[in-house]
Amino acid sequence: MAKYSIDLQVGKVKESEASSTIGETIVGIDLGTTNSLVAIVKDGIAQAVAGPDNKNVLVPSLIHFAEDGSVLVGDEARPFLTTHPERTIYSVKRLLGKSYGDLSTFEDRFGYRIIDENEDRLVKIAVPTADGKDDRYYSPVELSAQILKTLKARIEQELGTPVSRAVITVPAYFNDSQRQATRDAGKLAGLDVLRIVNEPTASSLAYGIGLKDEDEGQTIAVYDLGGGTFDVSILRIEQGIFEVMATNGDTFLGGDDFDQAIVDYLTETYSLNLASPGLRGSIRLLAERAKKALSTQNSYSEDFHGTSLTIDRITVDSLFEPLIARTLASCGSALKDAELEKADIDHVIMVGGSTRVPAVQRAVTEFFGKAVNNTLDPDQVVALGAAIQADVLAGNQKDVLLLDITPLSLGIETVGGLMDPIIARNSKVPTRVGRKYTTSVDGQKNLKVAVYQGERDLVADNRKLGEFVLSDIPPMAAGIPQIEIQFYLDADGILRVKAMEHRSGQSQTVTIKSQYGITEEEMAEMLIDSITNAETDVAQRALVEARNEATNVLLSARKFLKQNESWLTEEQVAAITGYNDRLEAAVKGDDKDAINGRLQELNDYTTPLAHEALDRNVAAAIRDEQV
Numbered sequence: 001m002a003k004y005s006i007d008l009q010v011g012k013v014k015e016s017e018a019s020s021t022i023g024e025t026i027v028g029i030d031l032g033t034t035n036s037l038v039a040i041v042k043d044g045i046a047q048a049v050a051g052p053d054n055k056n057v058l059v060p061s062l063i064h065f066a067e068d069g070s071v072l073v074g075d076e077a078r079p080f081l082t083t084h085p086e087r088t089i090y091s092v093k094r095l096l097g098k099s100y101g102d103l104s105t106f107e108d109r110f111g112y113r114i115i116d117e118n119e120d121r122l123v124k125i126a127v128p129t130a131d132g133k134d135d136r137y138y139s140p141v142e143l144s145a146q147i148l149k150t151l152k153a154r155i156e157q158e159l160g161t162p163v164s165r166a167v168i169t170v171p172a173y174f175n176d177s178q179r180q181a182t183r184d185a186g187k188l189a190g191l192d193v194l195r196i197v198n199e200p201t202a203s204s205l206a207y208g209i210g211l212k213d214e215d216e217g218q219t220i221a222v223y224d225l226g227g228g229t230f231d232v233s234i235l236r237i238e239q240g241i242f243e244v245m246a247t248n249g250d251t252f253l254g255g256d257d258f259d260q261a262i263v264d265y266l267t268e269t270y271s272l273n274l275a276s277p278g279l280r281g282s283i284r285l286l287a288e289r290a291k292k293a294l295s296t297q298n299s300y301s302e303d304f305h306g307t308s309l310t311i312d313r314i315t316v317d318s319l320f321e322p323l324i325a326r327t328l329a330s331c332g333s334a335l336k337d338a339e340l341e342k343a344d345i346d347h348v349i350m351v352g353g354s355t356r357v358p359a360v361q362r363a364v365t366e367f368f369g370k371a372v373n374n375t376l377d378p379d380q381v382v383a384l385g386a387a388i389q390a391d392v393l394a395g396n397q398k399d400v401l402l403l404d405i406t407p408l409s410l411g412i413e414t415v416g417g418l419m420d421p422i423i424a425r426n427s428k429v430p431t432r433v434g435r436k437y438t439t440s441v442d443g444q445k446n447l448k449v450a451v452y453q454g455e456r457d458l459v460a461d462n463r464k465l466g467e468f469v470l471s472d473i474p475p476m477a478a479g480i481p482q483i484e485i486q487f488y489l490d491a492d493g494i495l496r497v498k499a500m501e502h503r504s505g506q507s508q509t510v511t512i513k514s515q516y517g518i519t520e521e522e523m524a525e526m527l528i529d530s531i532t533n534a535e536t537d538v539a540q541r542a543l544v545e546a547r548n549e550a551t552n553v554l555l556s557a558r559k560f561l562k563q564n565e566s567w568l569t570e571e572q573v574a575a576i577t578g579y580n581d582r583l584e585a586a587v588k589g590d591d592k593d594a595i596n597g598r599l600q601e602l603n604d605y606t607t608p609l610a611h612e613a614l615d616r617n618v619a620a621a622i623r624d625e626q627v
Helices: 100-109 140-159 176-188 199-206 255-269 277-293 313-337 358-368 381-393 520-532 534-563 570-587 592-626
Strands: 003-007 012-016 026-030 035-042 045-048 062-065 071-073 088-090 113-115 124-127 136-138 165-170 192-198 218-225 230-238 241-250 299-304 307-312 347-351 410-414 418-423 431-437 447-453 463-470 483-489 495-501 507-512
Touching (some): 026 140, 026 199, 035 381, 045 381, 199 218, 199 241, 255 307, 347 358, 347 381, 410 483, 418 483, 418 534, 463 495, 463 507, 520 534
Antiparallel strands (some): 003 012, 026 035, 035 045, 062 071, 124 136, 218 230, 230 241, 299 307, 410 447, 431 483, 447 463, 483 495, 495 507
């Protein structure tokens, strides 16, 4: 197998045949919205790994938190969707890297509680505890890690040996935040994520396109309609090189929306009362059964709490039509971005369980003007491709080009001493990545940018490469400045960092070289530490983030009291002050769930008052305008 050695300037990876790693297993994982699965290449053949029953390779992406504190994943969690929906999490992939503002309009679709009234912050999921006291708060990363742990245990049971390295796939349309969240979930599950691979690239590999001489010089379209996400990618494959020419799609469009369309139709047609989360969960499962049945039959009926529900294929085709039209619009946009015509496409590959819907297959065939390729199981194709990519990384495939990569993440220090990775480990080089930040203090004129290398969540556990100061920022309120940090890692492993405040145009650029060489042994130790301490790191990060958020909210609450003291009653002032004091006390402790609980209490009380303040300001502005 191939071994990777390190160029000491930040860490360019080069392939060397000098030595090999014996007995190493790298697995491919499809972390899906509806189902997840793990695959390996065995005797040259990619195959998905079944569970102990040796039947089903799919693990439903469901997590249930039982009253006794145990965690159930997969089929074991399914019965609780209707009996305990508030503690049973599904479609968590849709939540990765998302803010409350992204999801607030879809909140009523979930049986569990999504919280965070600050629209710009990442969501949290509140799970009631058995004693009914403080909720437990989980991030989508922690929940995804539970699914990955189950897949890791499955493959280890199959092989009879520990597995710690993986390739994980994501939709091509996933942004940097969603990709980083996927990496973090892998790390928390005890996996060294060697690559985050786009699902269309993985599916192309599964079909063998680009691995055979006769398929060289092909342009393909990958239509990927999963449970929660849709994307279409146009790829050019030549001499083993996979180039994504264009991608388009929607990270919030998939089979779940097809199910919801059926739910909405049945609810309206039969005047169903879905007041409880349990009933909403039951009708959602019924809709899923109807969708699957109507892929092979013309009508479907089922009793729902004493009401006989019936729906036919013609009806669902009409319900699905606007959703399918949205996917085809994305296909047209991708072709336009790639500067291609439909006739330029050699293959159309269908990926994702939702492509089994006959109306989808007909529409895609008609759009591209050629028969679609759906000969492989659409639920397995991505995982099979990930396994092939893993086999390439293990050095067992010599005909597919792997571009040079950086072996350790590069990022900056943020509030609370957190490491925010900007260029993730194993990113291809050269690469350029930018991310926007802002100030945390009113009137802040200078911003220190400290650059670190490593995989731990706290900068104290990583290596510092250098720092510089972006100065002369015009004084503004905290959160107003728009500061973009750009990392450019060139083909020689040299990192250039640029910071720019967009409103003023102030900028600063530095070239950073590693202050000391990192040996292969040191790099391996850093990676092992990141996996070993993943759970502790995530807990520390969650605590720091909760404290940071609470500090910001406390500052806002104090400003609110001062700015609105003219109309707030003594009781309201006393209540807000009391909530502030309780939150301040929680911040001094080490219980992030207690902080989140006190934070939620303050948000719940002050949100109506904030709306009233806004109404008063609007009314005052109108009066001034009339005068």
